[in-house]
Amino acid sequence: MAAATERTGTGPGAGPRRWRMWAQDRAGSYWHPGDRRSVPMYGGREPTVAVEFTEDVEGGYWGWLEEGTQIPVMIYPSEGLFSMCFPYGYASEVARGRGETVRLRAVRVDDLEGDEPRVILA
Numbered sequence: 001m002a003a004a005t006e007r008t009g010t011g012p013g014a015g016p017r018r019w020r021m022w023a024q025d026r027a028g029s030y031w032h033p034g035d036r037r038s039v040p041m042y043g044g045r046e047p048t049v050a051v052e053f054t055e056d057v058e059g060g061y062w063g064w065l066e067e068g069t070q071i072p073v074m075i076y077p078s079e080g081l082f083s084m085c086f087p088y089g090y091a092s093e094v095a096r097g098r099g100e101t102v103r104l105r106a107v108r109v110d111d112l113e114g115d116e117p118r119v120i121l122a
Contacts, residue, residue, distance in 0.1 A: 017102070025051075059105035062104070
């Protein structure tokens with residue numbers, strides 16, 4: 001999944017990491033985030049909308065950021081759904097150095113251009 005990058009701050013600690021991508025809007029709950037072409041492949045009649053996910057330790061979404069990548073995947077609106085993606089639990093994958101869990105909050109946005117997710121680096 002290719003991603004364009006945009007810098008919104010300078011240096012470490014300039015703010016939480018943010019990502020803009022497409023997702024299905026199920027009455028304000030966002031499902032199957034990714035690029036604009038793949039989101040409709042999951043089915044459903046929900047509209048595909050632009051969403052900004054922001055790293056937030058109290059956020060209602062859970063995602064996985066694989067080591068060496070910039071865009072979280074397997075984003076779900078509950079820890080239970082997210083944890084089902086890992087046969088031995090996500091903590092064991094983190095302990096093995098395969099990636100990190102990111103807690104996220106989601107807000108619908110209207111200004112996402114293009115079809116690919118965008119990383120907004122703090």
